[in-house]
Amino acid sequence: MDATSIIKFGGSSFLNFHDYSKIALFLSECVRSYPGSKYIVVVSAMSGTTGRLKEAIDSIDPNAPKRVHDGTLATGEIISAHFLEAATSRLGIRCCSLNALNLGLKTNSEFGSAACTEFDLTNISRKLAYNDVIVVAGGQGVSEEQSITMLGRNSSDYTALLLASAVGATHCTIVSDVPGVMSADPYLLPQARTIKSIGFRTMAGVAESGAKVLYGKAVSHAEKFGIEIRCGRFENGEINIYTTIGKESPASIVVVSKAVTIISTESKSDFDNAFEWLELKNQSPLIIDNKKKREIAFVGGDRSSLGKLELLFKDAYSITDNAYLVSEHIGLSVIRSSFASHEAAVQHASLRHESLYPSANAEVPEWTEKARSEKSNIFI
Ligand SMILES: Nc1ncnc2c1ncn2[C@@H]1O[C@H](COP(=O)(O)OP(=O)(O)O)[C@@H](O)[C@H]1O
Ligand SMILES: N[C@@H](CC(=O)OP(=O)(O)O)C(=O)O
Incomplete structure (x- = not known):
């Protein structure tokens, strides 16, 4: 397969429907500026949607089977992928979206935290031949019994890294609402600073401790395949990279x-x-x-x-x-x-x-409360 860029946009990138159009415009500019370039874009559900879907299914049946849970939660990403496909195609870019049912990401039946057993690239390769942008619904796969499975909460990063290793990419870009990996969650500690580079091992530990900025298994997978992770933020129509995750460096x-x-x-x-x-x-x-x-x-x-x-x-x-x-x-x-x-x-x-990080005399930026999409209520 030709060199393909893998970019993941987290749910925090989608607060309003207009955000899909902004990202689509960025993608169309990439495709037009670099003829022949191909993009696999992994998306999460609009911020707040997965939580709402979980509340909904829990209110219908608190003991609903895990299979039903996974099938419900996956719809947030499926809708998001279709929204970005629509916004991108509208700009005249050849684009399609894939989800658990046609992506080729096969998993075991451990619903809620399924493990990838095989990545069958047949369909994605076929789609890449005709499209410049493929949008992928993150965090999901399909079990041997053809049920939708979820890889875990916040696992779209993992989908991006699984794709990166499957297509032989050397790096993977993860876009969120913060300037990269920081010394703490800036919404909790506004004095947090951006970490410019950090090693896979250290970052995997940080993610496993619960820092939402990256999914732990995604980092371990990147380490295993030597795929550099570039963490950035979408600002003024482009992605600015703030943190590089790769070789061990103290942080x-x-x-x-x-x-x-x-x-x-x-x-x-x-x-x-x-x-x-x-x-x-x-x-x-x-x-x-x-x-x-x-x-x-x-x-x-x-x-x-x-x-x-x-x-x-x-x-x-x-x-x-x-x-x-x-x-x-x-x-x-x-x-x-x-x-x-x-x-x-x-x-x-x-x-x-x-x-x-003694902060005496340092200027502390303001971090207001983290935004959630008001549109997430359209789903239920
Ligand atoms: N060390 C850290 N550096 C940056 N962000 C962090 C850190 N620890 C926790 N976070 C949180 O991770 C969030 C990004 O993850 P998430 O909310 O899942 O975004 P996305 O939807 O883009 O994946 C940030 O908004 C921030 O609140
Ligand atoms: N929206 C999903 C999956 C996900 O990966 O989200 P994000 O990339 O926004 O952290 C969840 O909350 O589980």
């Missing part, structure tokens, strides 16, 4: 994660069992440094996969839901602390950040 980042489940256990063997169980379930267990107890944190995954664990080892564990976790990454080393309230976690994170 310090403070991560605050909410909705964390903490599993506490007394014995080493119970601890090892729980750890193994979570890994087997394709989740990312995190060890908390606590001299008194052995604790594992579980961030942003599918809480229901813990149900069986609770049944199996119910006497061995105490489980706390909705905790907060602060992870301080200094290069490859990480220190984690858990908190009961958001305020306490942010205060701790702020102190840790200050010790890493």
Whole structure:
């Protein structure tokens, strides 16, 4: 396959329908400026949509099968991909969109966090021969039984990296609403600074701690295939790159994660069992440094996969839901602390950040609350 650019636009890029037209204009300019260039553009659902879809299905049946959940959530990205296809085609660019059903991304049946088993490029290669832009609905695949599966929440980055390795791309561009990977979430700590370059390992750790800016498995996949990740923001009709993820280079980042489940256990063997169980379930267990107890944190995954664990080892564990976790990454080393309230976690994170990046006399930019699309209510 010819050299093809892979670009992923997160849900934060789509707050209004007009945003599809802006990105389509950018793509049309790329195609016209570089004749013969091809673009695979992965999109997420409009910001806020996936959460609304989840609320909707939960309100219809809180015990709906995971297969039904995945089929419901995937529609957010499917619609988004069609919107961008429409906006791009309208500008006279040869464009089509693909989703779980025709993309060729085959997965196992672990709904909610499915693993890719094979990427069949037959259809995408055929479409690339006739189109200059292919828009792909992120975060989804299809199981052997032809059911739609989701790779995980916020996993569109992973789709982009899976595509990048499948087509042999050397780099992959991830577009979000922040100036790259920063020393902390700027919406929580406005004094956060952009990190210009960071290594795969450090970044994978930061993402696994719950920093939403990138999906952990996407970073590990990039490392495995040596694909450089370029993190940028769409500004004034073009993508400005702020952070490059590749070779290891020292960086310090403070991560605050909410909705964390903490599993506490007394014995080493119970601890090892729980750890193994979570890994087997394709989740990312995190060890908390606590001299008194052995604790594992579980961030942003599918809480229901813990149900069986609770049944199996119910006497061995105490489980706390909705905790907060602060992870301080200094290069490859990480220190984690858990908190009961958001305020306490942010205060701790702020102190840790200050010790890493003293902000005296530094100008602190303003970060208002993160925007969600008002249009996400059209879906339900
Ligand atoms: N270290 C960090 N650097 C930058 N952004 C971060 C960091 N930690 C968390 N974030 C959050 O990640 C968000 C980007 O991820 P997300 O909301 O999923 O955007 P997208 O929809 O573009 O994928 C930022 O808006 C910011 O709130
Ligand atoms: N919108 C989906 C998938 C996704 O990847 O979102 P984003 O790229 O906006 O983080 C979710 O919330 O799970």
